[in-house]
Amino acid sequence: MAGKPKVAICWLGGCGGCDEAVVDINEVILRVVEVFDIVLWPVALDFKYDRIERMDDGAIALSVINGNVRNADQEEMAKLLRRKSQLVVAFGACACFGGTPGLANLRTKKDIFDWVYRDAPTVVNPEKNYPKTKVSSNGAVLTLPEFYEQVYPLNQIIDVDYYLPGCPPPPDLIVNAFMAVLEGKLPPRGSTLAPHKALCDTCERNKTKPSRIAIRDIKRIHEVEAQSNTCFLAQGILCMGPATRTGCGETCININIPCRGCFGPVEGVKDAGAKYISALASIIDAEEEKDVKRILDKVNDEVGYLYRFSVPASILRKRRVSEVEEQ
């Protein structure tokens, strides 16, 4: 046990972007490798799954886990790492809140399978095959992990000590997190390793924000040429800034594209969507109910705007499309 603290970096149901983000800390990665003993990083290093199993419980100082949980393999891996680790960081939007693939909770597994393996225009499936967890092919037995009915963020499967949001998390916050572990300067368990403020509080465009925003129409991003120096909301363009935690570096704002909430809700708020609705309601400039309705009808995909990265962690959790439409 003596020597460098052991670190595991692992992906579950992710896209690899979080692993790329770790590499994007560039030169610092070499220092990280110097001071930590990386015992697992499937996309970058030799995969030592059984070596992890053989370790004592708690032998790993820190497990950095990205991706959500959608199948049996991922659940097993998450539980194994929890057992072996003193600290677990949920890394990135998928691990923290479910991520964009969490939007799949609006659909049943059957709906997904029927399209992917039966109804899509390019499918050729005369034998009506569906992937199976166990199948004999030409005398050989092949297995696949079970695909679950829904997507889970990490903390619905195991206890999580810290959260590092973003899609993916930005380099400065990643470096800070590693350093905090190394120096033992961690905030209380359960904390999010990112600023507490809202994106609006750090956004450059905040200076141009009128003291009271009043919008009479909501515009979709393809319908207008957004001003590059004016608050999006003041232009009638939906921006998740008021309800989203800052720390991302405003990279989307910098390319003149509004926020979609990949950092999740601000400190102390559990449900970003509910928070946003109240923020939005306060800036609608209409008295009559029918006018309010006309304006809000332009928010034509509430779930996709308000919960793009967070359906599984939100109050919706796994509400299917039919149920949402009824509301």
Next chain:
Amino acid sequence: MTKKLTINPITRLEGHGKIEIFLDDNGGVKDAYFQVVELRGFERFCLGRPAEEMPRIVPNICGVCPSPHNLASTKALDDLYSVEPTPTAKLIRQLHFNAFYVEDHFIHFFFLSAPDFVLGPDADPADRNIVGLIKKVGPDVGGKVIDIRKRCREIIKLIASKPAHPEGGLPGGVSRGITSEEREWIKETADDTVQFTQVALGLFKDLVLGNKKYLDMVMNEAYKLQTYYMGLVDENRKVNFYEGKIRVVDPKGKEYVTFDPRKYADHMGEWVEPWTYVRLTHLRKLGWNGLIEGEGTSLYRVGPLARLNVADGMATPLAQKEYEQMFDALGGKPSHHTLAFHWARLIETLQAAEDMQRIANDPMLTGKDIRNMNLKLKKVGIGCVEAARGTLIHHYETDGQGLITKVNLIVATQQNAAPICLSVKKAASEYIKNGEVKEGMLNRVEMAFRPYDPCLACATHALSGETPLEVIIRDSTGETVKTLKRP
């Protein structure tokens, strides 16, 4: 007694994958399966989303290859809204794409392919990685690779926000223009990239053409696979990553078909097998003929070598010279030598770098007209680009409000999934005879699927360059006979 070898995990595609190899009664290789063990269902959960938000959602399909998804999606929106991007917007998109090609191809080449031939396929895995490579070729080269990757990703960030999740792209244009100050460092990056890519090609050719052992391996039957090939070509039938028509050539190199990407569903079929979550793509009009190569096959390959096989040449002068030299050395077109994917990948990097230079010097790049607002919703949009790993199709349909009602995606590695099964089988057959698994089998199987770069071959191999591999040999009762893995 059937023996089973499991290699797990190997990669991500739309997720993770594994390879299973089964032996017959005589202890020879009977079958090999490249299984994709994950599914996320993007085609379904995007329903109901506003179409213009799609370029911001689909990059999550793959964080290693997010730019091609972002751009295919943006192009599907052009089609959906019957709009052409302005000339400046098109340059900016292509600049983004070229920067992506360079960083993605480079990382694959230096971190994954190069150690095999610089240090040799039988070198100790502890050395056969980027660290060993840098020791051999000098720290300057390693530093330069990291430097170029970083600068190319800065270009992506400038245009599209986060490189691992680009967010730019609108129907008819882009969200942000380029300033003259930015042009200067873009130009510098492009110049350095062209220069360094030539150094890399020189290094590769010295090692391959100058080493009979390696050249023999490239030409070896174990790494040869006779299939159809598919890729985009421009109006002069030159390689194009961003646009053009899809051309398919048969295993003899004869044109099979050239079609508008909008007609993809007439030509691409997706076969469903119960042992994998990925659909196996094939030439639909030929029908599904199973996992076979050569005469009677309906399988095609995509990616760098496929693109060079279907085209009449490269679109830029320096890359064209390299193209000619490669096919001369490989004995003509088409080349079925899977290891030549690596060579083709470098030649493509040179084209991307040269094209970056062209764009960086184009006066239109800094133009202010970055949006064509003349949008007319036609409710169907199909976008196609060549992702680094092969042809990529995004097909969307919407209602009258532009909300998504239908999504169909054909992704690059899915099209290579069936050929990967065959390549693994052939390479493994050389090393497994009479039930004996020869030393070095792991390396060879790895080398057989690595050329396809099935999305595992990414920047994240930074530390060791090794593919995570474990082979478990089991008898028919499931008892483990032997386990091979990286030390």
